[in-house]
Amino acid sequence: MNAAPHILIVDDHAEIRDLLGRFLRQHGFRATCVPDGQAMRDSLTSAQVDLLVLDVMLPGESGLDLCRDVRRHSTTPIIMLTAMGEETDRIVGLEVGADDYVPKPFNARELLARIRAVLRRTVMPADAPGPRSSTLSFAGWRLDLVRRDLLSPDGVAVDLTSGEYDLLLAFAENPQTVLSRERLLELSHNKVFTAYDRSIDVQVSRLRRKLEDETHADPLIKTVRGIGYLLTVPVTRP
Structure with a gap:
């Protein structure tokens, strides 16, 4: 037990x-x-x-x-x-x-x-069934949905808070799609903030800094002024 x-x-x-x-x-x-x-x-x-x-x-x-x-x-x-x-x-x-x-x-x-x-x-059980037992890959990054780990293209583990992980998962499951602040709050199960609270922007900014990649001229997470944000690259599930 x-x-x-x-x-x-x-x-x-x-x-x-x-x-x-x-x-x-x-x-x-x-x-x-x-x-x-x-x-x-x-x-x-x-x-x-x-x-x-x-x-x-x-x-x-x-x-x-x-x-x-x-x-x-x-x-x-x-x-x-x-x-x-x-x-x-x-x-x-x-x-x-x-x-x-x-x-x-x-x-x-x-x-x-x-x-x-x-x-x-x-807390995610190691034997969790379904799609969460897989990995999402984008631009060389790998997001392990069981361990809740993020690996860089160089294979280096990147520490994510639970809020950052949930936010990245929301982007990775909806790639190349503009997501409003309201939709990001809904997808990341974060009921703490309102859509007009600057805190969601802070979370996105923190996540974006952790995803900085010199091989990409443009940020992986792009701001769409007046609307929200989007993950600019496709995502695969190997």
């Missing part, structure tokens, strides 16, 4: 930590609660963590700095807790590698739903 997913909560407010820890355990998760970045690093070193809930406002190192640090060596999913209405924090959080965000004050059930959604996108 597989162990319950392990959630690491990083928040300097003891009441929030205790509330979330109890709530997640009541719903079948393992939960570890810590107050700061050093305790977070100790937990990540000592145990397997399946998802990180990370507050932006922390003493010492901020949640954004810690998110950036985690992303240097790990693709563990990260959900940021941000102050209500702080769009800048949301955008910067996505730029440094967060997969999702929840504004404070938040409803514990909403956070639970976000955690489950991110885990569904990032």
Whole structure:
């Protein structure tokens, strides 16, 4: 039997930590609660963590700095807790590698739903049936739909957050087709943002930078002004 997913909560407010820890355990998760970045690093070193809930406002190192640090060596999913209405924090959080965000004050059930959604996108059984057991190829790149891995034309693995993977999959399954922001949100199962939220543009920009290829004069993901984006090359399924 597989162990319950392990959630690491990083928040300097003891009441929030205790509330979330109890709530997640009541719903079948393992939960570890810590107050700061050093305790977070100790937990990540000592145990397997399946998802990180990370507050932006922390003493010492901020949640954004810690998110950036985690992303240097790990693709563990990260959900940021941000102050209500702080769009800048949301955008910067996505730029440094967060997969999702929840504004404070938040409803514990909403956070639970976000955690489950991110885990569904990032945890794929190795024996999953159907087309997800194959590989999509485009311009020398290979996207493994089982391992959720991206390999460059040189065979180098490229780290993708769960949000970036879902976005790339949406493009790869609809190549050479202009996709509006609304359609990208729908295809990537991302209900967090509205079509007019700059966050979707940030995700596309991050993904495009990871797909930069000197052998192509034009970017693989092209902006169609006023409409959306498209993957400019054909995709095959070997």
